[in-house]
Amino acid sequence: MRILVLVPVYNEWPHLLPVLKGLRRHFSDILVVDDGSEDKSFLSHLKHDGFEYLSFPFNLGHWNAIQAGFRYALKKGYDGVITFDGDGQHLPEGALKMAPYLEEGYDVVVGNDNGRGTLPKKLCWKALNRLSGLQIRDFTSGLRGYSRSAMNELICGPFLSLHYQDLGVLFMAQKKGLAMIEVPTPMMKRVSEKSKVFPTLTSVISYMCITLTFILVRRP
Amino acid sequence: MISYKITTTIIGAVVFLIIFMLVRRGKLQEKFALTWFAIGMSVVILGLFPVIIDRIAWLTGITYPPALLFAIAVGVLLIQNLYLFIFASQNEVRTKELLQQVAVLNKLVDDLRTRDNPKPDHKTSTDSSLPHITPRK
Numbered sequence: 001m002r003i004l005v006l007v008p009v010y011n012e013w014p015h016l017l018p019v020l021k022g023l024r025r026h027f028s029d030i031l032v033v034d035d036g037s038e039d040k041s042f043l044s045h046l047k048h049d050g051f052e053y054l055s056f057p058f059n060l061g062h063w064n065a066i067q068a069g070f071r072y073a074l075k076k077g078y079d080g081v082i083t084f085d086g087d088g089q090h091l092p093e094g095a096l097k098m099a100p101y102l103e104e105g106y107d108v109v110v111g112n113d114n115g116r117g118t119l120p121k122k123l124c125w126k127a128l129n130r131l132s133g134l135q136i137r138d139f140t141s142g143l144r145g146y147s148r149s150a151m152n153e154l155i156c157g158p159f160l161s162l163h164y165q166d167l168g169v170l171f172m173a174q175k176k177g178l179a180m181i182e183v184p185t186p187m188m189k190r191v192s193e194k195s196k197v198f199p200t201l202t203s204v205i206s207y208m209c210i211t212l213t214f215i216l217v218r219r220p
Numbered sequence: 221m222i223s224y225k226i227t228t229t230i231i232g233a234v235v236f237l238i239i240f241m242l243v244r245r246g247k248l249q250e251k252f253a254l255t256w257f258a259i260g261m262s263v264v265i266l267g268l269f270p271v272i273i274d275r276i277a278w279l280t281g282i283t284y285p286p287a288l289l290f291a292i293a294v295g296v297l298l299i300q301n302l303y304l305f306i307f308a309s310q311n312e313v314r315t316k317e318l319l320q321q322v323a324v325l326n327k328l329v330d331d332l333r334t335r336d337n338p339k340p341d342h343k344t345s346t347d348s349s350l351p352h353i354t355p356r357k
Binding site: 033053054055056057060064067068071072075155160161 | 309312316317321323324326327328
């Protein structure tokens with residue numbers, strides 16, 4: 001089974017190279033997706049070290065970078081993809097744990113980490129979870145595996161209007177009847193101090209509202 | 221004092237002229253221009269014959285005719301606005317899909333070039349005749 005590891009990157013490249021080198025010990029195929037970073041000079045470092053990459057001229061969002069990776073993986077004939085954050089939060093061992101589940105035939109594999117997040121955040125997640133009727137608890141995790149058939153579904157239609165790889169993606173995947181499983185994986189504390197998805201309180205609130213509308217409109 | 225009809229006619233004519241000029245200069249695409257032309261025409265006609273509004277109000281049982289006018293105007297603007305939002309959403313999704321595909325195709329083109337050219341490190345100097353697609357420094 002050929003698996004491609006996708007690393008979406010947006011302005012966080014100082015942490016990137018060590019992460020990639022750690023990954024390379026376990027995986028032969030790695031694709032970095034530059035989501036419109038302002039400083040493009042790190043691409044030449046990647047090229048120099050022999051890493052493959054895609055590059056957007058402007059920022060589209062985390063999920064869209066991953067979708068571009070899906071398109072590449074589909075074109076190149078990969079059987080599965082594992083998404084991996086470039087900020088040092090995920091460990092290559094975690095990614096290794098995903099692969100067997102993909103081989104087993106699961107379409108979407110989510111690597112979860114229970115020790116994450118503050119109390120109010122956890123309460124919010126719980127509420128969203130209840131509303132969506134999903135069985136998966138850590139739906140903000142960026143460590144995920146996708147099968148080929150999952151990728152084919154996830155690159156079109158309503159998935160294009162999503163911004164983050166999170167609840168919305170899982171919710172729609174469940175509606176499409178993709179087989180999902182959650183796998184416990186150890187994770188590191190973030191190396192860079194801020195979350196790129198939720199830098200401020202306003203962004204959290206707007207995220208909550210957007211996700212809520214997305215779910216409520218599409219609930220069966 | 222002049223007749224109020226002159227004022228309404230002038231306002232209607234000005235609106236219509238603005239729309240007409242915008243279409244002529246290609247600022248408004250024809251498919252949007254069509255609805256705007258209809259709006260412009262109705263403004264002119266209502267400006268010339270404000271009696272029409274009074275008549276329709278009387279027929280529909282509305283005692284205060286200007287209220288009918290405002291209701292129609294708000295309705296039309298709402299629909300136009302909604303249409304614009306739909307259009308914007310549609311465009312964003314299309315842009316995203318196109319950009320994703322461009323990124324992938326760029327990569328595939330790059331791969332082909334490096335395969336044909338065995339010295340990838342000196343690529344930029346030898347490939348100067350080819351169009352530069354990937355942004356790099």
